[in-house]
Amino acid sequence: MQRTxxxxxxxxxxxxxxxxxxxxxxxxxxxLTSEPTAVDPHFHNLGPNNALRSHIFEGLxxxxxxxxxxxxxxxxWEAVDDTTWRFNLREGVTFSDGTPFDAQDVIYxxxxxxxxxxxxxxxxxxxxxxxxxxxxxxxxxxxxxxxxLPLLPTNFASVGIISxxxxxxxNATYAPDGCENMGTPPQAADFNDPxxxxxxxxxKLESYVRGDSIVLSRNENYWDGTPTWEQVTMxxxxxxxxxxxxxxxxxxxxxxxxxxxDFDRLRRDGYQIAxxxxxxxxxxxxxxxxxxxxxxxxVEGTNGxxxxxxxxxxxxxxxxxxxxxxxxxxxxxxxxxxxxxxPYPMFGTREDTPVDPYDPDRSRELLxxxxxxxxxxxxxxxxxxxxxxxxxxxxxxxxxxxRIGINTTVDAMTASTFFSRRNxxxxxxxxxxxxxxxxxxxxxxxxxxxxxNADTGMGATNRQNYSNPEIDALVxxxxxxxxxxxxxxxxxxxxxxxxxxxxxxxLHFEVTPWAFREGLNLTPRADQYTLxxxxxxxx
Numbered sequence: 001m002q003r004t005x006x007x008x009x010x011x012x013x014x015x016x017x018x019x020x021x022x023x024x025x026x027x028x029x030x031x032l033t034s035e036p037t038a039v040d041p042h043f044h045n046l047g048p049n050n051a052l053r054s055h056i057f058e059g060l061x062x063x064x065x066x067x068x069x070x071x072x073x074x075x076x077w078e079a080v081d082d083t084t085w086r087f088n089l090r091e092g093v094t095f096s097d098g099t100p101f102d103a104q105d106v107i108y109x110x111x112x113x114x115x116x117x118x119x120x121x122x123x124x125x126x127x128x129x130x131x132x133x134x135x136x137x138x139x140x141x142x143x144x145x146x147x148x149l150p151l152l153p154t155n156f157a158s159v160g161i162i163s164x165x166x167x168x169x170x171n172a173t174y175a176p177d178g179c180e181n182m183g184t185p186p187q188a189a190d191f192n193d194p195x196x197x198x199x200x201x202x203x204k205l206e207s208y209v210r211g212d213s214i215v216l217s218r219n220e221n222y223w224d225g226t227p228t229w230e231q232v233t234m235x236x237x238x239x240x241x242x243x244x245x246x247x248x249x250x251x252x253x254x255x256x257x258x259x260x261x262d263f264d265r266l267r268r269d270g271y272q273i274a275x276x277x278x279x280x281x282x283x284x285x286x287x288x289x290x291x292x293x294x295x296x297x298x299v300e301g302t303n304g305x306x307x308x309x310x311x312x313x314x315x316x317x318x319x320x321x322x323x324x325x326x327x328x329x330x331x332x333x334x335x336x337x338x339x340x341x342x343p344y345p346m347f348g349t350r351e352d353t354p355v356d357p358y359d360p361d362r363s364r365e366l367l368x369x370x371x372x373x374x375x376x377x378x379x380x381x382x383x384x385x386x387x388x389x390x391x392x393x394x395x396x397x398x399x400x401x402x403r404i405g406i407n408t409t410v411d412a413m414t415a416s417t418f419f420s421r422r423n424x425x426x427x428x429x430x431x432x433x434x435x436x437x438x439x440x441x442x443x444x445x446x447x448x449x450x451x452x453n454a455d456t457g458m459g460a461t462n463r464q465n466y467s468n469p470e471i472d473a474l475v476x477x478x479x480x481x482x483x484x485x486x487x488x489x490x491x492x493x494x495x496x497x498x499x500x501x502x503x504x505x506x507l508h509f510e511v512t513p514w515a516f517r518e519g520l521n522l523t524p525r526a527d528q529y530t531l532x533x534x535x536x537x538x539x
Contacts, residue, residue: 026228026229026230026231027229027230027231027232027233028228028229028231028232028233028253028254028532028535029232029233029234029235029251029252029253029254030232030233030234030235030252030253030254030255030256030530030532030535031235031237031243031246031247031251031252031254031255031256032048032234032235032236032237032256032530033048033237033238033240033243033256033257034047034048034236034238035048035210035211035236035238036048036049036051036052036214037049037120038188038189038191038192039052039056039191039192039197039205039208039214040116040186040188040189040190040191041053041056041057041159041160041162041191041199042109042112042113042116042119042123042159042160042162043116043119043120043188043191044119044120044121045121045122045123045158045437046120046121047435047527047528047529050158050437050527050529051529051530051531052214052234053160054160054201054529054531054533055201055202055203055216055232055531055532055533056096056160056197056199056201056203056204056205056216057160057161057162057199057200057201058072058073058160058161058199058200058201059072059073059156059157059158059159059160059161060072060073060074060077060087060089060106060153060156060157060159060161061074061077061153061154061156061157062157063154063157063439063527065276065523065524065525065526065534066439066526067279067346067436067438067439067526067527068439069153069154069157069439071090072090072157073089073090073093073101073106073161073200074087074088074089074090074153074156075088075089075090076088077153079150079482080142082148082482083131083144083145083146083147083148083149084142084143084144084145085142085143085145085149085152085153086140086141086142086143087140087141087142087143087153088139088140089101089102089103089106089138089139089140089141090139090223091139092223093200093223094200094221094223095163095166095198095199095200095221096198096199096200096201096204096219096221097163097166097198098221099163099165099166099198101161101200102138102139103135103137103138103139103140103141104135104138104164104169104170104172105161105162105163105164105165106133106141106161107133107135107164107172107173107174107179108162108163108164108167108169108172108182109159109160109161109162109164110127110130110133110159110174111169111172111174111179111182112162112167112169112182112185112186113126113127113159114127115182115185116188117187117188118188123158123159125155125457126155126156126158126159127155127159129145129146129147129149129152130143130144130145130146130149130152130174130176131144131145131146131176132144132174132176133174146176147480148479148480148481148482149479150479150480150481150482150484150487151438151440151442151479154438154439154440155438158437160199161199161200162186162198162199163198163199166196166198167183167184167185167186168182168183168184169181169182169183169185170183191205192208194206194207200222200223201219201222202218202219202222202224202227202532202533203216203217203218203219203227203229203232203532204216204217204218204219206231211236212235212236213233213234213235213236214233214234215231215232215233215234216231216232216233216234216532217230217231217232218230218231227532227533228532228533228535228536228537229532229535232532235251235252237252237255238385240257240258240259241259243255243256243257243258244258244259244262244266244515247266247271247515247516247517248266248269248271250517253516253517253520254514254515254516254517254520254522254530254535255514255515255516256512256514256530257388257512257513257514258273258513258514258515260331260332260333260334260513262515263332263513263515266515270517270518271515271516271517271518272515272516272517272518272520272522273513273514273515274513274514274516274522274523274524275333275334275511275512275513275514275524276511276512276523276524276525276526277336277343277509277511277524277526278435278509278510278511278512278526278527278528279342279343279346279435279436279439279509279526279527279528280387280433280434280435280509280510280512280528281338281340281341281342281433281434281435281444281506281507281508281509282335282338282387282390282393282431282432282433282506282507282508282509282510283338283341283431283432283433283434283448283504283505283506283507284317284380284397284429284430284431284504284505284507285427285429285430285432285448285463285464285504285505286308286314286317286428286429286464286505287299287306287308287425287427287428287429287464287465288306288308288309288464288465288466288467289306289309289465290306290309290465294306296308296378296427296428296429297379297425297426297427297428298378298379298380298381298409298411298427298428298429299376299377299378299379299428299429300376300377300378301374301375301376301377302372302376307370307372307376308428308429308464310370310371311501311502312366312367312369312370313366313367313370313372314501314502314505315363315366315502316362316363316364316366316367316370316404317363317401317406317502317505318356318502318505319356319357319358319359319360319362319363319366320358320360320363320400320401320403320404320406321356321358321397321400321401321505321507322358322400323337323338323355323356323358323507323508324337324358325358325396326393326396326397326507326508327508330389330392330393330396331388331389331393331508331511333511334388334389334510334511334512334513335388335508335509335510335511336508336509336511337355337507337508338355338506338507338508338509339353339354339355339356339499339506340353340441340495340499340506341434341436341441341444341445341448341449341495341498341504341506342436342440342441342443342444343509346436346439346440346441346526347439347440347441347488347491348440348441348442348445348488348491348492348495349441349492349495350492350495350496353495353496353499356505360400360403360404363404364404364405367404367405367406372405373405374405375404375405375406375407376405376406376407377406377407377408377409378401378406378407378408378409378428378429379408379409379410379411379427379428379429380394380397380398380401380408380409380410380411380429380430380431381410381411381412381413381418381421381422381426381427381429381430381431382394382410382411382412382413382418382430382431382432383412383413383414383415383418383419383431383432384412384413384414385414385415386415386418386432386433387432387433387510388510390412390431390433391410391412393431393507394410394412394431395410397431397507398410418430418432422463423463425463427463431507433510434447434448434461435527435528437527439526439527440491441491441492441495442475442478442479442491444504445471445475445491445494445495445498446458446459446460446475446479447459447460447461447462448461448462448503448504449462449466449468449471449475449494449498449503449504450462450471450472450475451466451467451468451469451472452465452467458472458475458476464504466503466504468497468498468501468503470497471494471497471498471501471503474490474491474493474494474497475490475491475494477490478490478491478494510528512524512525512528514530516535518538519537519538520535520536520537520538521535521536521537521538522534522535522536523535
């Protein structure tokens with residue numbers, strides 16, 4: 001059973017023009033915004049890591065450029081019943097070292113994921129809930145789950161398959177409480193060695209030099225045809241000015257997220273810009289802790305009360321923000337105002353979801369109704385190097401809130417400091433972003449809105465202590481519902497309720513830009529990944 005594809009309206013955004021050019025050299029160099037923290041496909045669930053993983057290690061399924069789940073190492077799959085899935089594996093696939101791929105590699109991979117040590121963000125959730133695995137033949141597998149897991153095929157897109165033979169796991173057997181005969185499971189650092197980084201993907205690792213470069217070479221044994229590039233070099237260049245300079249100097253062929261102020265110059269000099277609507281929503285979270293006497297950090301002038309527990313205050317803040325002004329004046333073509341946590345037509349969204357209107361007069365009325373006719377003061381925390389124009393957006397929001405009587409100071413900092421402090425509940429109100437890895441609205445609902453529960457993993461990024469049992473019940477029911485239409489209806493209802501309650505205040509969806517030299521075509525991706533497989537010589 002595969003989801004019916006819904007296509008994002010990327011065609012409405014300006015994409016790269018196609019130019020006829022002579023045959024290109026078979027080398028491609030990419031300037032990355034952020035460096036992957038490891039080659040290990042199961043070590044860190046992070047965008048740069050996942051993009052690198054896609055080149056070397058494939059999943060049973062994969063997300064296409066619009067985050068629709070499509071076939072990869074599994075040729076097809078079906079839900080036999082609510083707790084049983086049958087996957088047919090693709091035949092004739094080999095790893096980059098020439099060994100054949102089959103069901104044993106899938107078992108070994110699923111067994112290995114929970115054993116990864118010191119993972120900053122684990123992949124264990126993608127393989128949790130599997131009760132048993134039956135191998136009908138080397139290319140047919142049956143997964144039985146303890147309860148309905150409608151996202152199992154989608155989850156498998158995030159789990160890169162590794163070679164059982166490479167690590168002595170040819171006889172590994174699966175059990176939900178711990179596998180047996182695992183050989184010597186690899187450590188994360190092992191995959192930095194090209195001899196250990198063995199996958200089925202279109203490219204294989206040549207070298208990994210932290211802080212300098214990642215070099216990939218063409219996998220001549222690739223099952224889906226000959227990859228375009230003989231060699232792909234990825235260079236981390238965190239500074240946006242340095243990335244642009246590297247492109248202009250010819251040191252790289254493609255760069256991620258060029259600053260919008262350089263677009264005209266790049267185009268005048270013959271470089272191309274491609275843009276694509278992303279799945280990343282930029283949002284505000286507000287401390288909803290309702291304990292008596294709790295005042296959010298940075299909030300003053302509320303007579304010892306938490307103003308954010310009142311939905312009228314949350315609505316006032318939302319209506320004080322001119323999203324269109326932020327999108328047009330600060331972001332140019334790189335943002336679309338958001339009224340939901342995921343852009344339509346991704347799974348679980350509604351076409352008719354409105355963007356909250358800019359209405360400062362109504363905001364002042366709401367504050368007065370809530371008991372704050374003279375407003376109050378707060379500190380808005382934000383990263384200054386994680387999202388496009390993140391600090392500038394925070395400053396704009398602060399100015400808009402000041403107009404309705406909420407005196408707002410911005411505290412911006414590097415992403416590493418920001419997230420560490422956020423996780424320690426040090427903010428009263430903060431700006432952050434969320435990208436839905438699954439391509440459906442259950443991702444932000446579970447992470448940002450659902451009541452925080454360490455046992456179930458619900459609300460993992462809900463550091464604002466928001467809780468609405470009705471929304472929780474809808475999301476939980478959706479995650480038990482295998483029928484796609486029924487699940488989507490439940491998610492739509494949960495999202496509508498969350499927006500009506502201002503559970504999270506969405507600002508905009510990022511539109512991701514890439515810049516590249518003439519003679520190339522690049523396909524934008526909703527997940528913001530830069531993949532060599534989707535960069536081609538212009539014909």
